[in-house]
Amino acid sequence: MALPSLLKRCLRFRLLWGLLSGLTTLSTLSFLASGGHEVLLSSSLPYLLDSGGHHPLSAPLLPSSEDFLLQPPPEACSPRPPSLLVLVTSAPEHTAQRQAVRDTWGGVRWAGDYTVRTFFALGLPPEPSRQAALEREAAGHRDIIQGRFLDTYRNLTLKTLALLGWATTHCSGALFLLKADDDVFLNLPALVEHLQRSEGTSPAYLGRIHWRVRPDRDPNSHHHVPASLYPEGVFPPYCSGTAYVLSGDSLAAILGAARHVPMIPVEDVFVGLCARRAGLAPKHLARMAGSAHVPPDPCCYREVMFGVHQVAPAEMVAMWDEAGPREKPCSLVQRALGLLRCKALAWLS
Template structure:
């Protein structure tokens, strides 16, 4: 009986081996036959260019085409489709582009902020009114660039007295600048130009351009600042750029930066990163963007009041920004520029753009390991800075 079982087991093993050999031979034969066949692609390698229905996407298509030498080489001047020729602009690049009123299908029903943005979307160059040409005579280790508005005197002063105090901090040179546009009568702002001029003369840290300072024009402020860095402060090793209602732990930022390796420092871009986001379609939301303006998802971007990046990357962002159509949300726009460079922002838990738990807000030690907390009033900025500057603070 045992002999019969042994023979049966041997037969099954031999059959399995033969089946395995047969399958291998068959697979190889099929692969050889496949190699001998001529494969015809089911789809064209170059998809046919067609205009996007969304205005921003369409403008970006034009820029991508104009800056792609391979695509441009495939067309003669007479062959380029009409929709890829940006014939909207006058000889003066900062005159309103009235043709946009018919190119955006729901233009007339859009809120005024959209109309204003679309009319001047092509304009990237504005005169500078207040400048500090010598502020980076000695290239700083850290440049603190704060987005502010003309009327925010108290916020700027609180920052000067706390986390934006310029000079030498932890043996590193820190320079602070405030970035402003115009507070126009069109937006019912009082004329504070004399007070701002006096402030600028006293503190020598105001940078102001002659354009309408509005929420949708923060992207204009972004590209103007990137250009300013290259002309006035190209030697800045690192840049923090943020709003004037955040608290920044400058001590922690300097510690973080000094611990970076050279390769990490070169491509540094950290903040509170938002991924898999897209435009809000609810008109009641501050960040509402209609489908006639933009379609698709957003690239990863650092939002919520501030981020930190290298001076080396600032130069590359300035160059690539010329190839990215202006977008009304500045944080998203910076994410678009990073994607164009083949980079992505890195999330850092030290950036608390949606605040910290209420029970920790009055605890000095809660801020010691953080880099940014949003939002904070001018009084809170001064109080927290006093906590962190106290040598007797013990958080062990």
């Protein structure tokens, strides 16, 4: 008799979880949907920036604390915010990827003169049984930001807006924000050296730029963008979503433009559209690999490139252990060839 009772309780739990996931997804989508957004605003953070003749921008599109199921503790960004805030998009089941980042570049607290903090952004697991493990991981590492929406590919734009909104409301004041995927190996010292030269200049939107990309009209594609949502024939230039950098003022500009931009389900395109609306021109960083895969070459990973994509967890740890953080892994010849050599290796692979 105990077994049917247990099965009934399990069934009720799954039904309640499904209802919760559906309601929270609808709630968050209502604040992020295209067109006339029903938004959750923070009037305490007005957006003040000269539009420079472009569209006037509204107050930032910001979530509330209730839109997050898990968050780092308040002291994570206090008493001072980090100079470089790194937000890594991850999936609930990517436990190994997150740990590899923590054990390598994500565990770094200083890069050059910059303080660095790294957090992971994800949504609700499609399988409710994974949530307990996520809560234990969050309690142990205190670096997980979990939005109340299902973690699916089509919700990547939702995830990006949630993490950008969290950065503004809970970790404001960072000089730069770096968004990266959890399979990206970042060379933070080299990147920070570059950012220090950009500090104090105009709002920054930096990464590997995609030019004249046409919308994918195939309804069966992950990247499908119907003409009803975006009728133009090409997208404006935008930075690859694998890794890009926003300065603090450009982050405000992106969120200020977000309510006026159609909810393109391709997140890096959406950020590019927000940047265009805000009058921000992306700046190309040739040393960001974008979607290209560079083979595990210490010289490329640790000295030449700012970021390398498609790095498996074991590979990430091995590359980190092979050359210590303070070592220079390039020979004189390799250093002379520099980026050209790394691009050739990526092409050959």
